[in-house]
Amino acid sequence: MTDRAGRKEGRKPGEPNVEEARLRQQAIGVKLRQMFDDVVNEPVPDDFLDILRQADNRGGAGGNSGDRD
Amino acid sequence: MTERTAMDPASEKQFKKDLVGLIPHLRAFARTLCGDAATADDLAQDAMMKAWDARSSFQMGTNMKAWTFMILRNQFYSDKRRSWRQTQLDQEAAERTLVAIDDPASPLALDEMRQALKMLPSEQREALILVGAGGFAYEEAAEICGCAVGTVKSRVSRARRALSGVLEAGDYDRDGSPAGDAMRSILADAERLSGSR
Incomplete structure:
Protein backbone atom coordinates (compact mmCIF):
# COMPACT_ATOMS: atom_id res chain seq x y z
CA MET A 1 0.00 0.00 0.00
CA THR A 2 3.01 2.26 -0.06
CA ASP A 3 3.11 4.99 -2.57
CA ARG A 4 6.66 5.59 -3.63
CA ALA A 5 5.67 7.81 -6.50
CA GLY A 6 4.60 10.38 -3.93
CA ARG A 7 8.17 11.40 -3.41
CA LYS A 8 8.93 13.41 -6.44
CA GLU A 9 10.10 16.72 -5.06
CA GLY A 10 13.60 15.32 -4.71
CA ARG A 11 14.94 18.44 -3.06
CA LYS A 12 18.10 16.86 -1.88
CA PRO A 13 18.84 13.58 -3.58
CA GLY A 14 19.25 10.59 -1.33
CA GLU A 15 18.52 12.54 1.84
CA PRO A 16 15.18 11.37 3.22
CA ASN A 17 15.77 7.90 4.50
CA VAL A 18 13.26 5.57 6.06
CA GLU A 19 14.43 6.19 9.56
CA GLU A 20 14.02 9.91 9.22
CA ALA A 21 10.54 9.51 7.79
CA ARG A 22 9.58 7.32 10.71
CA LEU A 23 10.99 9.81 13.13
CA ARG A 24 9.16 12.60 11.42
CA GLN A 25 5.84 10.75 11.67
CA GLN A 26 6.50 10.18 15.32
CA ALA A 27 7.26 13.86 15.77
CA ILE A 28 4.03 14.78 14.06
CA GLY A 29 2.11 12.54 16.42
CA VAL A 30 3.81 14.04 19.44
CA LYS A 31 3.13 17.58 18.28
CA LEU A 32 -0.49 16.86 17.48
CA ARG A 33 -1.15 15.46 20.90
CA GLN A 34 0.71 18.31 22.52
CA MET A 35 -1.33 20.84 20.60
CA PHE A 36 -4.56 19.16 21.59
CA ASP A 37 -3.59 18.53 25.18
CA ASP A 38 -2.49 22.11 25.64
CA VAL A 39 -6.09 23.15 25.18
CA VAL A 40 -7.49 20.22 27.16
CA ASN A 41 -5.34 21.30 30.08
CA GLU A 42 -6.47 24.91 29.98
CA PRO A 43 -8.91 25.81 32.74
CA VAL A 44 -12.47 25.78 31.44
CA PRO A 45 -13.83 29.33 31.14
CA ASP A 46 -16.58 30.04 33.65
CA ASP A 47 -19.23 30.78 31.08
CA PHE A 48 -19.37 27.13 30.04
CA LEU A 49 -20.56 26.12 33.47
CA ASP A 50 -22.75 29.21 33.80
CA ILE A 51 -24.59 28.37 30.62
CA LEU A 52 -25.10 24.81 31.71
CA ARG A 53 -26.34 25.93 35.08
CA GLN A 54 -28.81 28.31 33.48
CA ALA A 55 -30.09 25.55 31.28
CA ASP A 56 -30.52 23.42 34.33
CA ASN A 57 -32.59 26.09 36.04
CA ARG A 58 -34.86 26.28 33.04
CA GLY A 59 -35.84 22.77 33.98
CA GLY A 60 -34.57 21.42 30.73
CA ALA A 61 -37.98 20.41 29.45
CA GLY A 62 -38.45 23.27 27.02
CA GLY A 63 -36.64 23.74 23.75
CA ASN A 64 -34.29 26.62 23.04
CA SER A 65 -35.50 29.79 24.56
CA GLY A 66 -32.51 31.37 22.91
CA ASP A 67 -31.64 33.53 25.88
CA ARG A 68 -27.90 33.60 25.73
CA ASP A 69 -25.68 36.55 26.07
CA MET B 1 -40.06 16.59 17.13
CA ASP B 102 2.19 29.84 21.24
CA ASP B 103 3.69 27.79 24.00
CA PRO B 104 6.97 29.30 25.13
CA ALA B 105 8.28 25.88 25.99
CA SER B 106 8.33 24.97 22.31
CA PRO B 107 8.90 28.21 20.48
CA LEU B 108 8.82 27.20 16.86
CA ALA B 109 7.68 23.73 16.23
CA LEU B 110 4.17 23.83 17.59
CA ASP B 111 3.36 26.88 15.58
CA GLU B 112 4.72 25.28 12.45
CA MET B 113 2.48 22.35 13.13
CA ARG B 114 -0.56 24.57 13.44
CA GLN B 115 0.28 26.33 10.23
CA ALA B 116 0.84 23.07 8.45
CA LEU B 117 -2.44 21.65 9.75
CA LYS B 118 -4.34 24.58 8.37
CA MET B 119 -3.12 23.74 4.92
CA LEU B 120 -4.77 20.33 4.97
CA PRO B 121 -8.24 19.78 3.56
CA SER B 122 -10.60 19.90 6.52
CA GLU B 123 -11.69 16.26 6.24
CA GLN B 124 -8.08 15.14 6.42
CA ARG B 125 -7.36 17.47 9.29
CA GLU B 126 -10.28 16.32 11.39
CA ALA B 127 -9.52 12.66 10.77
CA LEU B 128 -5.93 13.13 11.80
CA ILE B 129 -6.87 15.12 14.89
CA LEU B 130 -9.46 12.61 16.04
CA VAL B 131 -7.18 9.63 15.62
CA GLY B 132 -3.82 11.23 16.26
CA ALA B 133 -4.70 13.51 19.14
CA GLY B 134 -8.24 12.85 20.32
CA GLY B 135 -7.56 9.26 21.16
CA PHE B 136 -10.30 7.81 18.97
CA ALA B 137 -10.11 4.49 17.21
CA TYR B 138 -10.58 4.55 13.44
CA GLU B 139 -14.05 3.09 13.92
CA GLU B 140 -15.06 5.85 16.30
CA ALA B 141 -13.61 8.55 14.08
CA ALA B 142 -15.58 7.09 11.18
CA GLU B 143 -18.74 7.32 13.21
CA ILE B 144 -18.03 10.90 14.19
CA CYS B 145 -17.33 11.93 10.61
CA GLY B 146 -20.13 9.87 9.13
CA CYS B 147 -17.94 7.95 6.74
CA ALA B 148 -16.45 4.52 6.25
CA VAL B 149 -13.58 3.26 8.37
CA GLY B 150 -11.44 2.83 5.28
CA THR B 151 -12.07 6.42 4.34
CA VAL B 152 -10.83 7.60 7.72
CA LYS B 153 -7.75 5.44 7.40
CA SER B 154 -6.86 6.82 4.03
CA ARG B 155 -7.55 10.40 5.14
CA VAL B 156 -5.30 9.98 8.14
CA SER B 157 -2.49 8.52 6.11
CA ARG B 158 -2.82 11.18 3.43
CA ALA B 159 -2.81 13.84 6.13
CA ARG B 160 0.30 12.38 7.70
CA ARG B 161 2.07 12.26 4.38
CA ALA B 162 1.05 15.79 3.53
CA LEU B 163 2.12 17.16 6.91
CA SER B 164 5.41 15.43 6.63
CA GLY B 165 5.91 16.91 3.21
CA VAL B 166 4.90 20.38 4.29
CA LEU B 167 7.09 20.36 7.34
CA GLU B 168 9.96 19.00 5.37
CA ALA B 169 9.68 21.45 2.53
CA GLY B 170 8.78 24.43 4.69
CA ASP B 171 5.79 25.07 2.49
CA TYR B 172 3.76 26.73 5.20
CA ASP B 173 3.09 30.37 4.52
CA ARG B 174 4.58 31.94 7.58
CA ASP B 175 7.11 34.67 7.18
CA GLY B 176 9.51 32.77 5.04
CA SER B 177 11.54 31.51 7.98
CA PRO B 178 13.58 28.52 6.96
CA ALA B 179 11.93 25.15 7.34
CA GLY B 180 15.14 23.51 8.35
CA ASP B 181 15.06 25.04 11.79
CA ALA B 182 11.49 24.02 12.40
CA MET B 183 12.13 20.50 11.24
CA ARG B 184 15.28 20.19 13.26
CA SER B 185 13.48 21.29 16.37
CA ILE B 186 10.61 18.88 15.70
CA LEU B 187 13.02 16.04 15.17
CA ALA B 188 14.91 16.94 18.28
CA ASP B 189 11.66 16.88 20.23
CA ALA B 190 10.75 13.50 18.88
CA GLU B 191 14.09 12.10 19.79
CA ARG B 192 13.88 13.49 23.27
CA LEU B 193 10.35 12.20 23.78
CA SER B 194 10.93 8.80 22.32
CA GLY B 195 13.99 8.49 24.51
CA SER B 196 11.96 9.19 27.61
CA ARG B 197 9.39 6.49 26.96
Whole structure:
Protein backbone atom coordinates (compact mmCIF):
# COMPACT_ATOMS: atom_id res chain seq x y z
CA MET A 1 0.00 0.00 0.00
CA THR A 2 3.01 2.26 -0.06
CA ASP A 3 3.11 4.99 -2.57
CA ARG A 4 6.66 5.59 -3.63
CA ALA A 5 5.67 7.81 -6.50
CA GLY A 6 4.60 10.38 -3.93
CA ARG A 7 8.17 11.40 -3.41
CA LYS A 8 8.93 13.41 -6.44
CA GLU A 9 10.10 16.72 -5.06
CA GLY A 10 13.60 15.32 -4.71
CA ARG A 11 14.94 18.44 -3.06
CA LYS A 12 18.10 16.86 -1.88
CA PRO A 13 18.84 13.58 -3.58
CA GLY A 14 19.25 10.59 -1.33
CA GLU A 15 18.52 12.54 1.84
CA PRO A 16 15.18 11.37 3.22
CA ASN A 17 15.77 7.90 4.50
CA VAL A 18 13.26 5.57 6.06
CA GLU A 19 14.43 6.19 9.56
CA GLU A 20 14.02 9.91 9.22
CA ALA A 21 10.54 9.51 7.79
CA ARG A 22 9.58 7.32 10.71
CA LEU A 23 10.99 9.81 13.13
CA ARG A 24 9.16 12.60 11.42
CA GLN A 25 5.84 10.75 11.67
CA GLN A 26 6.50 10.18 15.32
CA ALA A 27 7.26 13.86 15.77
CA ILE A 28 4.03 14.78 14.06
CA GLY A 29 2.11 12.54 16.42
CA VAL A 30 3.81 14.04 19.44
CA LYS A 31 3.13 17.58 18.28
CA LEU A 32 -0.49 16.86 17.48
CA ARG A 33 -1.15 15.46 20.90
CA GLN A 34 0.71 18.31 22.52
CA MET A 35 -1.33 20.84 20.60
CA PHE A 36 -4.56 19.16 21.59
CA ASP A 37 -3.59 18.53 25.18
CA ASP A 38 -2.49 22.11 25.64
CA VAL A 39 -6.09 23.15 25.18
CA VAL A 40 -7.49 20.22 27.16
CA ASN A 41 -5.34 21.30 30.08
CA GLU A 42 -6.47 24.91 29.98
CA PRO A 43 -8.91 25.81 32.74
CA VAL A 44 -12.47 25.78 31.44
CA PRO A 45 -13.83 29.33 31.14
CA ASP A 46 -16.58 30.04 33.65
CA ASP A 47 -19.23 30.78 31.08
CA PHE A 48 -19.37 27.13 30.04
CA LEU A 49 -20.56 26.12 33.47
CA ASP A 50 -22.75 29.21 33.80
CA ILE A 51 -24.59 28.37 30.62
CA LEU A 52 -25.10 24.81 31.71
CA ARG A 53 -26.34 25.93 35.08
CA GLN A 54 -28.81 28.31 33.48
CA ALA A 55 -30.09 25.55 31.28
CA ASP A 56 -30.52 23.42 34.33
CA ASN A 57 -32.59 26.09 36.04
CA ARG A 58 -34.86 26.28 33.04
CA GLY A 59 -35.84 22.77 33.98
CA GLY A 60 -34.57 21.42 30.73
CA ALA A 61 -37.98 20.41 29.45
CA GLY A 62 -38.45 23.27 27.02
CA GLY A 63 -36.64 23.74 23.75
CA ASN A 64 -34.29 26.62 23.04
CA SER A 65 -35.50 29.79 24.56
CA GLY A 66 -32.51 31.37 22.91
CA ASP A 67 -31.64 33.53 25.88
CA ARG A 68 -27.90 33.60 25.73
CA ASP A 69 -25.68 36.55 26.07
CA MET B 1 -40.06 16.59 17.13
CA THR B 2 -38.19 13.87 18.85
CA GLU B 3 -40.04 11.98 21.49
CA ARG B 4 -38.55 13.00 24.75
CA THR B 5 -38.75 10.39 27.41
CA ALA B 6 -37.58 12.24 30.44
CA MET B 7 -34.37 11.08 32.02
CA ASP B 8 -34.51 10.05 35.61
CA PRO B 9 -32.75 12.51 37.90
CA ALA B 10 -29.87 10.21 38.66
CA SER B 11 -29.02 9.61 35.02
CA GLU B 12 -29.41 13.26 34.30
CA LYS B 13 -26.98 14.12 37.03
CA GLN B 14 -24.52 11.60 35.73
CA PHE B 15 -24.95 12.85 32.20
CA LYS B 16 -24.24 16.37 33.29
CA LYS B 17 -21.19 15.33 35.20
CA ASP B 18 -19.85 13.48 32.19
CA LEU B 19 -20.65 16.38 29.93
CA VAL B 20 -18.75 18.79 32.15
CA GLY B 21 -15.82 16.40 32.08
CA LEU B 22 -15.85 16.50 28.30
CA ILE B 23 -15.77 20.28 28.01
CA PRO B 24 -11.97 20.49 27.83
CA HIS B 25 -11.96 17.97 25.00
CA LEU B 26 -14.72 19.72 23.14
CA ARG B 27 -12.79 22.96 23.43
CA ALA B 28 -9.66 21.31 22.09
CA PHE B 29 -11.46 19.75 19.16
CA ALA B 30 -13.22 23.03 18.39
CA ARG B 31 -9.92 24.84 18.47
CA THR B 32 -8.48 22.57 15.83
CA LEU B 33 -11.51 23.14 13.63
CA CYS B 34 -11.76 26.89 14.06
CA GLY B 35 -8.25 27.99 14.80
CA ASP B 36 -9.44 31.16 16.48
CA ALA B 37 -9.91 30.57 20.18
CA ALA B 38 -12.97 32.75 20.72
CA THR B 39 -14.87 31.26 17.79
CA ALA B 40 -13.85 27.83 18.98
CA ASP B 41 -15.26 28.42 22.45
CA ASP B 42 -18.54 29.61 20.96
CA LEU B 43 -18.67 26.43 18.94
CA ALA B 44 -17.83 24.29 21.95
CA GLN B 45 -20.55 26.01 23.99
CA ASP B 46 -23.11 25.48 21.27
CA ALA B 47 -22.16 21.85 21.04
CA MET B 48 -22.34 21.46 24.79
CA MET B 49 -25.85 22.92 24.85
CA LYS B 50 -26.94 20.82 21.91
CA ALA B 51 -25.72 17.76 23.73
CA TRP B 52 -27.49 18.84 26.88
CA ASP B 53 -30.76 19.47 25.06
CA ALA B 54 -30.49 16.13 23.33
CA ARG B 55 -29.55 14.22 26.47
CA SER B 56 -32.65 12.07 26.40
CA SER B 57 -31.63 10.72 23.01
CA PHE B 58 -28.22 9.69 24.26
CA GLN B 59 -27.90 6.00 24.92
CA MET B 60 -26.32 5.60 28.28
CA GLY B 61 -23.35 3.32 28.17
CA THR B 62 -22.33 4.27 24.65
CA ASN B 63 -19.37 6.48 23.92
CA MET B 64 -20.37 9.92 25.06
CA LYS B 65 -17.17 11.55 23.95
CA ALA B 66 -17.68 10.38 20.39
CA TRP B 67 -21.31 11.44 20.57
CA THR B 68 -20.49 14.98 21.68
CA PHE B 69 -17.68 15.28 19.13
CA MET B 70 -20.13 14.32 16.42
CA ILE B 71 -22.51 17.02 17.61
CA LEU B 72 -19.71 19.55 17.64
CA ARG B 73 -18.56 18.58 14.19
CA ASN B 74 -22.06 18.80 12.74
CA GLN B 75 -22.50 22.17 14.35
CA PHE B 76 -19.22 23.35 12.88
CA TYR B 77 -20.14 22.38 9.36
CA SER B 78 -23.62 23.84 9.56
CA ASP B 79 -22.19 27.12 10.90
CA LYS B 80 -19.65 27.04 8.14
CA ARG B 81 -22.26 26.49 5.46
CA ARG B 82 -24.25 29.37 6.83
CA SER B 83 -21.39 31.78 6.65
CA TRP B 84 -18.51 30.39 4.75
CA ARG B 85 -17.21 33.85 4.03
CA GLN B 86 -16.52 34.14 7.71
CA THR B 87 -13.81 31.54 7.41
CA GLN B 88 -11.67 33.98 5.53
CA LEU B 89 -11.77 36.30 8.51
CA ASP B 90 -11.32 33.42 10.90
CA GLN B 91 -8.20 32.50 9.08
CA GLU B 92 -6.69 35.89 9.67
CA ALA B 93 -7.77 35.92 13.28
CA ALA B 94 -6.26 32.49 13.61
CA GLU B 95 -2.91 33.67 12.35
CA ARG B 96 -2.80 36.24 15.10
CA THR B 97 -4.20 34.02 17.83
CA LEU B 98 -1.93 31.14 17.05
CA VAL B 99 1.11 33.29 17.34
CA ALA B 100 -0.21 34.79 20.55
CA ILE B 101 -0.98 31.52 22.30
CA ASP B 102 2.19 29.84 21.24
CA ASP B 103 3.69 27.79 24.00
CA PRO B 104 6.97 29.30 25.13
CA ALA B 105 8.28 25.88 25.99
CA SER B 106 8.33 24.97 22.31
CA PRO B 107 8.90 28.21 20.48
CA LEU B 108 8.82 27.20 16.86
CA ALA B 109 7.68 23.73 16.23
CA LEU B 110 4.17 23.83 17.59
CA ASP B 111 3.36 26.88 15.58
CA GLU B 112 4.72 25.28 12.45
CA MET B 113 2.48 22.35 13.13
CA ARG B 114 -0.56 24.57 13.44
CA GLN B 115 0.28 26.33 10.23
CA ALA B 116 0.84 23.07 8.45
CA LEU B 117 -2.44 21.65 9.75
CA LYS B 118 -4.34 24.58 8.37
CA MET B 119 -3.12 23.74 4.92
CA LEU B 120 -4.77 20.33 4.97
CA PRO B 121 -8.24 19.78 3.56
CA SER B 122 -10.60 19.90 6.52
CA GLU B 123 -11.69 16.26 6.24
CA GLN B 124 -8.08 15.14 6.42
CA ARG B 125 -7.36 17.47 9.29
CA GLU B 126 -10.28 16.32 11.39
CA ALA B 127 -9.52 12.66 10.77
CA LEU B 128 -5.93 13.13 11.80
CA ILE B 129 -6.87 15.12 14.89
CA LEU B 130 -9.46 12.61 16.04
CA VAL B 131 -7.18 9.63 15.62
CA GLY B 132 -3.82 11.23 16.26
CA ALA B 133 -4.70 13.51 19.14
CA GLY B 134 -8.24 12.85 20.32
CA GLY B 135 -7.56 9.26 21.16
CA PHE B 136 -10.30 7.81 18.97
CA ALA B 137 -10.11 4.49 17.21
CA TYR B 138 -10.58 4.55 13.44
CA GLU B 139 -14.05 3.09 13.92
CA GLU B 140 -15.06 5.85 16.30
CA ALA B 141 -13.61 8.55 14.08
CA ALA B 142 -15.58 7.09 11.18
CA GLU B 143 -18.74 7.32 13.21
CA ILE B 144 -18.03 10.90 14.19
CA CYS B 145 -17.33 11.93 10.61
CA GLY B 146 -20.13 9.87 9.13
CA CYS B 147 -17.94 7.95 6.74
CA ALA B 148 -16.45 4.52 6.25
CA VAL B 149 -13.58 3.26 8.37
CA GLY B 150 -11.44 2.83 5.28
CA THR B 151 -12.07 6.42 4.34
CA VAL B 152 -10.83 7.60 7.72
CA LYS B 153 -7.75 5.44 7.40
CA SER B 154 -6.86 6.82 4.03
CA ARG B 155 -7.55 10.40 5.14
CA VAL B 156 -5.30 9.98 8.14
CA SER B 157 -2.49 8.52 6.11
CA ARG B 158 -2.82 11.18 3.43
CA ALA B 159 -2.81 13.84 6.13
CA ARG B 160 0.30 12.38 7.70
CA ARG B 161 2.07 12.26 4.38
CA ALA B 162 1.05 15.79 3.53
CA LEU B 163 2.12 17.16 6.91
CA SER B 164 5.41 15.43 6.63
CA GLY B 165 5.91 16.91 3.21
CA VAL B 166 4.90 20.38 4.29
CA LEU B 167 7.09 20.36 7.34
CA GLU B 168 9.96 19.00 5.37
CA ALA B 169 9.68 21.45 2.53
CA GLY B 170 8.78 24.43 4.69
CA ASP B 171 5.79 25.07 2.49
CA TYR B 172 3.76 26.73 5.20
CA ASP B 173 3.09 30.37 4.52
CA ARG B 174 4.58 31.94 7.58
CA ASP B 175 7.11 34.67 7.18
CA GLY B 176 9.51 32.77 5.04
CA SER B 177 11.54 31.51 7.98
CA PRO B 178 13.58 28.52 6.96
CA ALA B 179 11.93 25.15 7.34
CA GLY B 180 15.14 23.51 8.35
CA ASP B 181 15.06 25.04 11.79
CA ALA B 182 11.49 24.02 12.40
CA MET B 183 12.13 20.50 11.24
CA ARG B 184 15.28 20.19 13.26
CA SER B 185 13.48 21.29 16.37
CA ILE B 186 10.61 18.88 15.70
CA LEU B 187 13.02 16.04 15.17
CA ALA B 188 14.91 16.94 18.28
CA ASP B 189 11.66 16.88 20.23
CA ALA B 190 10.75 13.50 18.88
CA GLU B 191 14.09 12.10 19.79
CA ARG B 192 13.88 13.49 23.27
CA LEU B 193 10.35 12.20 23.78
CA SER B 194 10.93 8.80 22.32
CA GLY B 195 13.99 8.49 24.51
CA SER B 196 11.96 9.19 27.61
CA ARG B 197 9.39 6.49 26.96
